[in-house]
Amino acid sequence: MNLELVILGCHSAIPSINRNPTSQFLTIHSRQFLIDCGEGTQVRLRENGIGLGRINHILISHLHGDHFFGLTPLLSSLHLLGRNKEIHIYGPHGLKDIINLQMKAQGSWLSYPLIFHELDFTKKSQLYEDDKIIVHSFPVKHRIACCGFLFEEKALPRNIIGEKIKELSIPFLDIKGIKNGNDWEDENGKTHNNHSLTTKAPESLSYAFCTDTLPLENLQDYVYNPSLLYHEATFTNKHKDRAKQTHHSTAEQAANIAKGIKAGNLILGHFSTRYLDYSDFLLESKPIFPKVYLAKDGTKYCIKHQNPKSLEIE
Numbered sequence: 001m002n003l004e005l006v007i008l009g010c011h012s013a014i015p016s017i018n019r020n021p022t023s024q025f026l027t028i029h030s031r032q033f034l035i036d037c038g039e040g041t042q043v044r045l046r047e048n049g050i051g052l053g054r055i056n057h058i059l060i061s062h063l064h065g066d067h068f069f070g071l072t073p074l075l076s077s078l079h080l081l082g083r084n085k086e087i088h089i090y091g092p093h094g095l096k097d098i099i100n101l102q103m104k105a106q107g108s109w110l111s112y113p114l115i116f117h118e119l120d121f122t123k124k125s126q127l128y129e130d131d132k133i134i135v136h137s138f139p140v141k142h143r144i145a146c147c148g149f150l151f152e153e154k155a156l157p158r159n160i161i162g163e164k165i166k167e168l169s170i171p172f173l174d175i176k177g178i179k180n181g182n183d184w185e186d187e188n189g190k191t192h193n194n195h196s197l198t199t200k201a202p203e204s205l206s207y208a209f210c211t212d213t214l215p216l217e218n219l220q221d222y223v224y225n226p227s228l229l230y231h232e233a234t235f236t237n238k239h240k241d242r243a244k245q246t247h248h249s250t251a252e253q254a255a256n257i258a259k260g261i262k263a264g265n266l267i268l269g270h271f272s273t274r275y276l277d278y279s280d281f282l283l284e285s286k287p288i289f290p291k292v293y294l295a296k297d298g299t300k301y302c303i304k305h306q307n308p309k310s311l312e313i314e
Contacts, residue, residue, distance in 0.1 A: 001153075003028050003205040003227060003303045008044035010269035010295035012212075012234050012248075013066050015039050020297050021066035022270060024230070025050055026207060028151050029132045034058045035149060035209055041070035042077055048298060052078055057128065059137075060091035061211040062146035068095070072102045079110045086113040090127050090137070092145055093118050121145040124222045138222035140213035143247045148213070150223050152206040156305075157181075158198035168192065202305035203227075208263070212270065214244070215253040220261045227303050228311065229263035230295070232270035236280045239272070255285035255292060265303070265311040269295030 004027040009020030021038025025045065034041075034055050045052060052074070060068045068091070075087070089095065096116045103109055117127060121139045128135040132154060137147040157179035164170065168186060170178070178184050184192045208226040210219070212234075223229070234248035243250050249257075251268055258266040266289055268281055275281075278294050285292045293301070293311065300314040 001029050001156075001305060003207055005207065005228065005230070005267075005301045006048055006050065007267075007269070007295045007297055007299050007301070008041055008048065009038050009297055010271065011066075011297075012270045012272055014273050015066075016273070018297070019273065020044055021069070022211065023070065024209070026151060028205065028207060029153050031130070031133050032056070033135070033151065036061055036067045036211070037069075037071040037074060038066045039069040042074040044297070045074075052081065053083070055087065056085070057088045058090070059127070059135075059149055060089065060095060061148065061209075062142060062144055063092050063094060063098075064144065064212065067211070071095075072099055075099065075110060075114070076108070078112070079108070083112045086115055088115045088117060088128075090117045091119060092121075092147075119145075119147050121147060124150075136222070140210060140216060141247060142212045142214070146212055148208065148210045148222070150206065150208050150226070153204035156201045156204055158194070158201045160198050164197050168197075170197075203308040205303055205305065205308060208261075210257070212248060214247050215249050215257055219257055223261055225262045225264070227264045227308055228267065228301065229258050229261070229265070230267045230269060231257055233268040233281055233285070234270050234272050236275070237284055238280070239274075250284065251281040252284040252288065255288035258289045258292070263289075264291070264309050266292045267295050267301060268292060271295075 006025040008023035011019040015021050022036045023038050023041040024035040026033045032054050119137050124136050124138045134152050136150045140146050140148050160179050178197055183194050206226045208223045208229045210231040231254040233251040233254045235243040235250050237250050240250055302312040
């Protein structure tokens with residue numbers, strides 16, 4: 001039930017031999033999501049040992065090419081591999097037409113259903129929910145309509161004290177109710193307070209993906225205290241004017257955002273291709289927000305319930 005984020009690509013605009021455009025693979029409470037799908041994503045998935053069959057939900061933040069040009073090739077490969085299970089795509093208006101046009105142009109249709117969910121760019125909106133997690137989109141400020149995404153575990157059950165099960169002969173069928181917060185009555189009619197039988201539940205984990213955007217002063221209206229925040233930092237302060245002109249953020253601005261929403265950890269990404277050395281990104285952000293890290297293609301970032309404030313990097 002850990003939170004694991006694999007960076008498939010973390011650079012902006014132009015791909016190169018070792019710099020890939022935006023794409024991420026997130027696992028939270030054993031649920032898996034592909035976030036954005038820049039050029040070459042299916043190759044990056046294979047390089048990182050992520051089977052294409054694990055993809056059931058794809059979220060596309062906006063229709064700039066470095067965030068979705070890898071989508072149709074990925075869908076085509078899944079067709080060639082014989083997939084028949086549906087895929088849910090959450091994306092902007094027009095994405096469905098783009099994919100259908102590309103399929104029509106090549107005279108080929110997919111062997112499995114695509115279910116499209118159109119994003120709302122005016123408010124925080126629920127995209128997905130099951131018994132364990134909930135996923136929302138939220139609007140950001142870019143040159144075209146663009147959304148960020150928030151993935152949250154629902155409240156986890158309390159931990160029952162093992163010795164109490166044996167000491168009080170608690171029936172197996174009663175354990176679930178106790179873990180969910182219920183008091184328990186034994187066979188003699190004595191009520192045992194839930195807090196005497198359990199310990200505090202693990203902290204729920206959450207991940208916020210804040211893609212191409214100007215700094216959002218009201219981000220706390222959508223996201224607060226995430227375990228992990230990914231925030232674009234296309235530029236350093238040296239190119240602050242360029243960042244404003246192109247509706248992007250600097251490393252310093254991203255750090256201030258993370259501090260303002262009380263993020264547990266911050267990953268910076270979406271670096272401009274003009275930079276060969278990323279040391280200035282840390283120099284600008286770390287004094288403001290110490291728990292900051294630079295995204296790197298092919299790297300896994302993990303947060304565990306046992307230590308929800310710590311980010312492990314593989």
